[in-house]
Amino acid sequence: MSMLASLVRAYDRLPWKPPYGFAVQNIGYCVVLTPDGAVAEVVDLRDTDKKRSPRQMAVPACPKRAGVTPRPNFLWDNVNYALGAGTLTDPEDKRFEAFRDKHLEFLEAVEDAEVQSFCAFLRSWSPEALSQHFDLEILPTAGIVFAMAGSYRDHCLHDAPALRSVWLSERERWTAVEGKAAAEAVCLVSGRRSAIARTHPPIKGVWGAQVAGAAIVTFNSDAYESYGHEQGDNAPVSEAAAFAYTTALNRFLDKDSGHRIQIGDASTVFWADAAEAEAAALAEAFFGEFFDASASEKINTDRIGAQLERIRRGEPLSEVAPQLDQGVTFCVLGLAPNAARLSVRFWWESSFGTLTRHYQRFVEDMRLDPPPRDGWPPLWRYLVELAAQGKRENVPPLIAGEWMRAILTGTAYPLTLLSTTLMRIRADGEINALRAAMLKSVLIRNFAKEVPVALDPGNTNKGYILGRLFAVYEEVQRAALGGNVNATIKDKFYGAASAAPQKVFRTLDAGAQNHFAKLRKLSPGRAVNLEKLLTSITDLMEPGNDPIPASLASAEQALFGIGYYHQRSDFFRKHDDTPITEADQ
Template identity: 25%
Template sequence: MLLHRLVKQAEQDPAAKPFHRMLRFDWELRLNPDGTLAGDGLESLLAPDAAGKLRGAEHFVPAVTRTVGVAPNLAADDVQYVLGWADPDSKPARVAQCHDAFVALTRQWAQSPAGQNDPIAQALDRFYRSGEAARVRRDPEATAKQRVLITVGPTAAYRAESVSEFWTAEVTRRKGGGNHGLCLVCGKTRPLLDTLPGKVPARLVPGASNDAALVSVNERVFGYDLTSQLTCSPICIPCGEGVSAGLVRVLDSANTTSYNGQDSRLAWWTTEPTKRNPMKLILDADPGQVTALIFSIHNGKTAPEIKDTNKFCALTVGGNVARVVVRDWLEMPLSTVEKNVGEWFADLDIATLHPDETARQPLQRLVRVTGRWQRTERRYAFIGAKGSAHPHAAQRDLLNAALRKTTLPPSLLIHLLNRVRTDGRLDTPRAALLRLMLLRSHLTTETPMPGLDESNTNPAYVAGRVFAALDALQYDAFDGKINTTYANRYLAGAITNPRAALLAGSKLADAWLRKFRGARKGAAVNHSRELTTLYGLFDAADGIPHRTTPAQQALFLLGYHHQRAHRFAVLRDRAAARATTTETSTPELSAPEAPATEPVTAEFDQEINA
């Protein structure tokens, strides 16, 4: 079905020529209409791009898959093919073979029925027959594998009218093994290919160091039942070209996502036109659109423009040197995908630490917070940067969970827990990821709420709440003037062994409570009452947990986050209420303002994303 969908994608581009692809050229060889040189050497096509880097000119030229054999392209190719120039990194004998093959192909083109009346084909043939090629002045900066664009007069040679007909016949001769059979894509009996004719540019395939082929079995040992080529995957010539062209089309479209350092690139499309785009929601997480989607799902209302026949397709690929690795293929009704995306955001919902934060996170932020937190710069390391510590498959795993409503791999939970311990940072996006993992884990039956759940008596969750309460007590006792906080000192150890941290905290709490003097004694009473209530939630038999499992560690951190978010929300509400009272009261009737029992602080760290 994947190959069928790729062929359908290729059919949507009527301007595409068969067996052509976009290549970048560094040099131009200019010829006169009579086949003589228009200059004395190659002319550079390099020009600065938007970033100031020199790049060649791109052209949509005749080209097919080329692996280890000598296989010239028509009318435009590498320096070694067009001019026979070698460099220190190439083998002169092979370069000579490449040049001879290109000259022979040009002669066949000029002598073919399609090329006999084509002035451009005749000009190229005369260029090589007359020995003009030997007169081209060699440029010392031209290497054997840089590409040369040939022009005849004002026209690029590959644009000649006879190119398409001759090139199609030539590729059919090369790639077709002379066998006829049933094509697994179109279901028709046609001439079959030995290999797929096109490649995908390396820039579109993360992990590929060269332009990559989708299917390539060069040796029997790599093939099913010790067969080579496409014996076990019979594909006809038109479908083979469609598969290659369709794959490039979807991977080079605007509907793709890929981050540096990740092992995959995802492309998506729908089989029928639609204005709704569930992937855009995943990537942008627009609050209004997400809320509307969740509301429509809960009320069972499907948008009228979503038809049952409209399928959502998503292809995830990676690369290995010169091979395309299909990591995932999804074809599902668009309505089902929207439902899964709605549940994805519902599972990501979390209480925020800062009022300006969003409760539901976009994909890039979720991927980014799996990496290293840089304390001095107060931001997460860029995805793909050296030492960023992002898992290579984080993007792929998160997208798979969002689109298919599946669990996340346990390795991602372990990695995130280790990062929180190492970085000493638990913010809203990381807490959202932890809640998502717990909700979809097979290892736990917990269904944590987005915000504080005072009815949850799970020891790990309660331990996290107690830890946050102790941290808040210390902060208020010293009015925030602390060099090393309780959380700085004990959080890393408390994640794996809460008992040691909470027992130490209970001993320190008495000294912290004695710091409150005068009007601040009310705050001490509040803190003491809260700690007594929280410690009382622990089971008398089991007590405070220790040696926690990964699921318990995640629950501990969720309790810690929920307690902090609740505290900050209460402080904001009290500050807003005092401000309102001050504005509406009159001096004659107002009483002296009582001191706040818990001052509004800047204790939280606002999420910073560069």
């Protein structure tokens, strides 16, 4: 199923959704009118909390606003359109005039008491009266709706039957640009002949994209058009389908929707399609816990905690949650900003059972001992390790989407994951559990190498051996000099030792002998243990005149980092896995 078709199906399953032609918007105030069109009062609809958050209401969908020509909304708008606040500072501001004239054009002939009251308001309202209802220094930024004095607690004007009927019948003409009505064609999503959307509603909430929203399907230049078609006619999607997929996507992109996570520059949304709503919700909760627990904070995860741990141990989903193994289709979509458009970083759709198996493979590839201190980190935490200064906004572009796509599909990881991790290690000298796990996963999946989870004293890979050896040299320095070292050998030599070890290790060995001389006086037992360890590692090297290679390939550099991490971590634990104290050393 195509991405847009899946989103249209998702719209049909939304628990609370605006009807066709409507959209959920932030509304701050309601202007209550008397039968003769006078303003009876202005009601503040915002929440009473400290933030004074606006209320979300389903109102007639907005036309796209581009250029200098004012394009008002139907029966609601911001304070500049609905009440003419812009004219108080700029007499040439025509937004209220456009709001007034267009409504009178469409509504004056409608024989309904509420409609005629609203028309009377438009004819009589003067923007100078704003000061009676608002502080002109702090004008509202949320939307403004209208209602009648006797019924505003029950419904606003845009919900009145007569006005809703006008909107649904005249919506196409109201939103038409330059008088061009929508053409009819076969919709690429539904397969039915329908009125085609010339422009699609904006998609909001994508990290880094325009605040006003951007589009996935758009044609704003002759270079993108063909066969004489204009705008949306080049990729015909019906008005109904365009409304449905953008409504669902905007709902999923809400920060508190429970359907989105941020992976690098990709705003990632996910949803499940199942016959039973409970099974779909459970699958979505599992996915949120897989990659970012904060996405499912509103869901009671205590009930899935034990099941989640079983999944991470590799148990089949058919045994852990059999109701999810079959009959649950899962969709994952990653979006990133691209000028005025949105770029699809990845799109994946398959069964939840397949997704779980691919996730279990990801977990197994990343398994490492000792593990990260804080348990299973979210995917974004790994990506931060690839960013300069550890800032999320510095995560290299594209790598997040490519890695997520590989995890979802079970395919090879992007090699940029390996090269970027090695580059960051050389840049700041930090070799932690997250970086070592990423190196290990790429070696397993892309190079089919056997990489130890924990310290492997018998491993004879030259990169792994040299990484362990480098960690021992560093420990000898630390044991001999303590903390009185401005720059350790790791700070000075790690990059050169992992790439061109032959040039460095002779210097390191000579320095280690000097440190051993001092350590034998301070702690003879510690010196003997480290000498034995050093000998056991060098005995693993291939015999020859110079067993240390001149250079290491990128895969061997990764094993160097893993060997260093394993050996370095082993120095801070006893054999019974209890930490070593200074007194023990």
